[in-house]
Amino acid sequence: xxxxxxxxxxxxxxxxxxxxxxxxxxxxxxxxxxxxxxxxxxxxxxxxxxxxxxxxxxxxxxxxxxxxxxxxxxxxxxxxxxxxxxxxxxxxxxxxxxxxxxxxxxxxxxxxxxxxxxxxxxxxxxxxxxxxxxxxxxxxxxxxxxxxxxxxxxxxxxxxxxxxxxxxxxxxxxxxxxxxxxxxxxxxxxxxxxxxxxxxxxxxxxxxxxxxxxxxxxxxxxxxxxxxxxxxxxxxxxxxxxxxxxxxxxxxxxxxxxxxxxxxxxxxxxxxxxxxxxxxxxxxxxxxxxxxxxxxxxxxxxxxxxxxxxxxxxxxxxxxxxxxxxxxxxxxxxxxxxxxxxxxxxxxxxxxxxxxxxxxxxxxxxxxxxxxxxxxxxxxxxxxxxxxxxxxxxxxxxxxxxxxxxxxxxxxxxxxxxxxxxxxxxxxxxxxxxxxxxxxxxxxxxxxxxxxxxxxxxxxxxxxxxxxxxxxxxxx
Amino acid sequence: xxxxxxxxxxxxxxxxxxxxxxxxxxxxxxxxxxxxxxxxxxxxxxxxxxxxxxxxxxxxxxxxxxxxxxxxxxxxxxxxxxxxxxxxxxxxxxxxxxxxxxxxxxxxxxxxxxxxxxxxxxxxxxxxxxxxxxxxxxxxxxxxxxxxxxxxxxxxxxxxxxxxxxxxxxxxxxxxxxxxxxxxxxxxxxxxxxxxxxxxxxxxxxxxxxxxxxxxxxxxxxxxxxxxxxxxxxxxxxxxxxxxxxxxxxxxxxxxxxxxxxxxxxxxxxxxxxxxxxxxxxxxxxxxxxxxxxxxxxxxxxxxxxxxxxxxxxxxxxxxxxxxxxxxxxxxxxxxxxxxxxxxxxxxxxxxxxxxxxxxxxxxxxxxxxxxxxxxxxxxxxxxxxxxxxxxxxxxxxxxxxxxxxxxxxxxxxxxxxxxxxxxxxxxxxxxxxxxx
Numbered sequence: 001x002x003x004x005x006x007x008x009x010x011x012x013x014x015x016x017x018x019x020x021x022x023x024x025x026x027x028x029x030x031x032x033x034x035x036x037x038x039x040x041x042x043x044x045x046x047x048x049x050x051x052x053x054x055x056x057x058x059x060x061x062x063x064x065x066x067x068x069x070x071x072x073x074x075x076x077x078x079x080x081x082x083x084x085x086x087x088x089x090x091x092x093x094x095x096x097x098x099x100x101x102x103x104x105x106x107x108x109x110x111x112x113x114x115x116x117x118x119x120x121x122x123x124x125x126x127x128x129x130x131x132x133x134x135x136x137x138x139x140x141x142x143x144x145x146x147x148x149x150x151x152x153x154x155x156x157x158x159x160x161x162x163x164x165x166x167x168x169x170x171x172x173x174x175x176x177x178x179x180x181x182x183x184x185x186x187x188x189x190x191x192x193x194x195x196x197x198x199x200x201x202x203x204x205x206x207x208x209x210x211x212x213x214x215x216x217x218x219x220x221x222x223x224x225x226x227x228x229x230x231x232x233x234x235x236x237x238x239x240x241x242x243x244x245x246x247x248x249x250x251x252x253x254x255x256x257x258x259x260x261x262x263x264x265x266x267x268x269x270x271x272x273x274x275x276x277x278x279x280x281x282x283x284x285x286x287x288x289x290x291x292x293x294x295x296x297x298x299x300x301x302x303x304x305x306x307x308x309x310x311x312x313x314x315x316x317x318x319x320x321x322x323x324x325x326x327x328x329x330x331x332x333x334x335x336x337x338x339x340x341x342x343x344x345x346x347x348x349x350x351x352x353x354x355x356x357x358x359x360x361x362x363x364x365x366x367x368x369x370x371x372x373x374x375x376x377x378x379x380x381x382x383x384x385x386x387x388x389x390x391x392x393x394x395x396x397x398x399x400x401x402x403x404x405x406x407x408x409x410x411x412x413x414x415x416x417x418x419x420x421x422x423x424x425x426x427x428x429x430x431x432x433x434x435x436x437x438x439x440x441x442x443x444x445x446x447x448x449x450x451x452x453x454x455x456x457x458x459x460x461x462x463x464x465x466x467x468x469x470x471x472x473x474x475x476x
Numbered sequence: 477x478x479x480x481x482x483x484x485x486x487x488x489x490x491x492x493x494x495x496x497x498x499x500x501x502x503x504x505x506x507x508x509x510x511x512x513x514x515x516x517x518x519x520x521x522x523x524x525x526x527x528x529x530x531x532x533x534x535x536x537x538x539x540x541x542x543x544x545x546x547x548x549x550x551x552x553x554x555x556x557x558x559x560x561x562x563x564x565x566x567x568x569x570x571x572x573x574x575x576x577x578x579x580x581x582x583x584x585x586x587x588x589x590x591x592x593x594x595x596x597x598x599x600x601x602x603x604x605x606x607x608x609x610x611x612x613x614x615x616x617x618x619x620x621x622x623x624x625x626x627x628x629x630x631x632x633x634x635x636x637x638x639x640x641x642x643x644x645x646x647x648x649x650x651x652x653x654x655x656x657x658x659x660x661x662x663x664x665x666x667x668x669x670x671x672x673x674x675x676x677x678x679x680x681x682x683x684x685x686x687x688x689x690x691x692x693x694x695x696x697x698x699x700x701x702x703x704x705x706x707x708x709x710x711x712x713x714x715x716x717x718x719x720x721x722x723x724x725x726x727x728x729x730x731x732x733x734x735x736x737x738x739x740x741x742x743x744x745x746x747x748x749x750x751x752x753x754x755x756x757x758x759x760x761x762x763x764x765x766x767x768x769x770x771x772x773x774x775x776x777x778x779x780x781x782x783x784x785x786x787x788x789x790x791x792x793x794x795x796x797x798x799x800x801x802x803x804x805x806x807x808x809x810x811x812x813x814x815x816x817x818x819x820x821x822x823x824x825x826x827x828x829x830x831x832x833x834x835x836x837x838x839x840x841x842x843x844x845x846x847x848x849x850x851x852x853x854x855x856x857x858x859x860x861x862x863x864x865x866x867x868x869x870x871x872x873x874x875x876x877x878x879x880x881x882x883x884x885x886x887x888x889x890x891x892x893x894x895x896x897x898x899x900x901x902x903x904x905x906x907x908x909x910x911x912x913x
Contacts, residue, residue, distance in 0.1 A: 299533075343627075408642075
């Protein structure tokens with residue numbers, strides 16, 4: 001067709017330098033492929049590293065320190081109110097992300113992965129056009145892995161140009177610590193940032209459309225978090241819709257619709273965290289013949305292959321849950337399949353974590369799902385009020401729950417709420433992947449005193465061998 | 477409205493290979509049009525479309541193994557009167573394992589009579605959630621590394637017995653499974669290899685030749701027949717039956733049944749006669765138990781009937797012949813052979829036979845030695861009947877004589893029993909009133 005089709009050729013082209021994209025690129029390079037990675041921003045790492053998981057965790061760490069130092073005053077250690085220097089906080093946060101992104105560039109260099117900066121769009125099923133600051137270039141490829149991620153959902157009717165209306169990226173910049181902050185969306189992202197701003201001194205209101213915060217998570221796991229933040233925050237409006245935001249000089253006037261909620265209230269800032277949308281419609285998929293559904297997801301098979309044979313897709317852009325650890329796993333699958341290895345996405349579960357205070361983490365099948373599916377299961381729920389470790393860090397509201405198959409005893413799902421639940425859930429994921437049953441978990445010696453014991457205790461409750469509680473159950 | 481077409485009920489067989497994909501994305505499809513061809517170790521079958529519409533995406537590849545309920549393809553279904561109006565469905569990502577709204581609707585299914593067809597309607601609200609193929613979920617007790625290893629070797633873990641604690645599948649179990657598959661003493665592949673291990677001859681040295689691929693059914697039945705031939709010590713007992721009166725009776729019944737659209741051939745009479753003989757000699761209605769230690773006697777009378785099709789030989793099974801009349805048998809036979817010729821026999825319609833009949837009567841010949849259809853222990857071959865002079869003191873009289881050839885497994889049946897069987901059968905066919913005794 002054209003004489004000069006491309007400026008550059010890649011055996012494997014990866015579109016998007018987030019966790020899924022760079023993992024795919026590095027894995028492909030390690031498997032002997034010549035790889036080009038296209039990233040629109042001058043740094044690698046994507047949303048996760050730059051404006052998502054990592055910086056939010058840095059800020060959440062500070063939030064935790066602030067809260068804990070407050071709380072220990074009850075136990076006889078008093079620090080006095082913290083002095084906050086948001087400039088310095090942001091600097092530190094950027095230092096954290098900077099260290100990581102620099103590390104990534106180094107890893108890319110060592111692997112001879114060519115990184116091209118610019119916005120990539122397919123112009124045919126073999127060529128991607130990259131528009132960067134230094135002009136446009138065309139990259140032809142044998143295989144492509146689309147890892148172009150997602151973006152925060154914007155609600156068109158809101159005054160989105162007003163700097164006081166923030167998305168999660170804006171919120172992480174800490175331009176201002178508002179007196180009153182409204183968080184629209186009681187999902188993981190909204191609740192995590194609410195935790196940060198609350199610790200930094202904002203009064204928080206949360207509004208959620210569904211009848212519980214973190215919709216989709218079992219209610220008993222959410223309850224301890226809800227009860228804690230209900231006391232900390234001004235309001236949590238559930239089953240409530242925001243109908244309008246009016247930008248006034250003295251604040252943002254927000255109108256609500258729901259039962260028992262005020263008609264409107266004025267806030268200094270609003271964080272819109274109502275979910276993320278896949279970027280499937282922004283990458284010129286049509287020109288390559290890639291099927292994208294209405295929502296913007298690219299359907300793929302268990303080898304991450306799209307409807308176009310040599311084009312793969314991974315991460316947020318192929319479906320929920322939009323989680324970095326799902327994307328990295330899928331990225332490896334795609335790279336390995338391209339390298340001719342018999343890989344496929346075979347994981348049994350993708351764990352979810354809300355890094356709130358307390359943290360909420362779950363994996364496998366939820367109790368609600370198990371009931372809906374009519375599965376025969378046994379459940380055990382160990383209250384952290386009976387955990388010495390939990391009490392000794394001044395907390396008693398946690399919970400570890402496991403669900404096991406009634407016949408085989410094998411672990412079906414687990415959920416935890418409490419300090420460090422996000423770290424603790426990993427053991428349950430391993431147990432599930434290994435096909436462990438309650439007995440296997442109960443017979444595994446957990447170190448004492450730790451929060452990790454609670455998983456062992458929950459398993460013992462199913463087995464009936466627990467001694468740390470009185471359980472009305474069959475005793476073996 | 478978008479629909480996912482699933483593999484319909486295919487009996488109790490699993491992991492059927494997709495060997496042919498007959499449609500592609502964008503194709504307009506009529507109801508009943510064949511979509512894909514599946515092949516089990518018994519036969520091939522084509523899966524017809526339950527709907528009219530346009531193929532959106534084919535979800536299977538040649539070589540995939542599918543089960544009842546596996547997704548075949550997605551199609552845009554042309555609106556039909558019975559489909560209720562729904563909001564435009566989200567043409568979402570494939571959602572393996574996600575139990576979307578599963579509706580059971582009455583539609584033409586793959587074998588004519590209305591049957592249940594499971595359709596997965598696309599949910600419109602939640603975005604596709606990546607979930608995991610349901611058969612992986614909690615079925616095979618194996619860790620991620622073992623699952624990967626099994627995948628590399630193409631091993632279906634649901635078929636591997638785990639030797640670990642609580643039947644966990646270990647690395648060695650997968651290895652042994654593969655090893656056993658290769659060392660199977662009479663596995664199809666090996667036998668065919670050995671069988672075809674004749675010196676290669678360049679026939680073109682002697683004149684023009686043409687090489688033609690065997691049909692799939694031929695290849696499959698070749699392996700099966702070869703196994704039967706090698707594995708069973710065959711003996712064939714020949715005999716004659718005088719069917720002069722039977723034929724008169726048949727001819728007298730014919731017009732009456734034709735009014736009901738039934739064509740009465742000799743075969744239903746043979747089946748009834750055979751069942752009477754099986755009831756008298758139950759060892760013929762049996763299979764050899766594992767290790768040849770026991771004889772498994774069957775209390776049912778399912779008769780396999782060899783049908784010649786363009787693709788090769790298939791053996792549909794007529795069930796409970798003892799409980800059916802001639803008319804019903806005749807009707808069933810013509811239905812089954814029509815299905816056989818259209819390649820629409822379901823696997824379970826070719827399973828469970830306890831005795832087989834192979835009739836070449838329509839063609840000719842005097843006698844032949846049919847091969848027993850393992851795990852059955854005997855088969856009746858029938859050749860062409862003809863008028864023969866029969867000596868009935870004091871004269872020869874012309875009688876219609878039907879040649880019978882009974883092959884039997886000599887491990888189970890001895891020669892005297894076989895001779896008694898064929899004599900008894902000849903007596904029944906000679907005088908049908910004996911069926912009433």
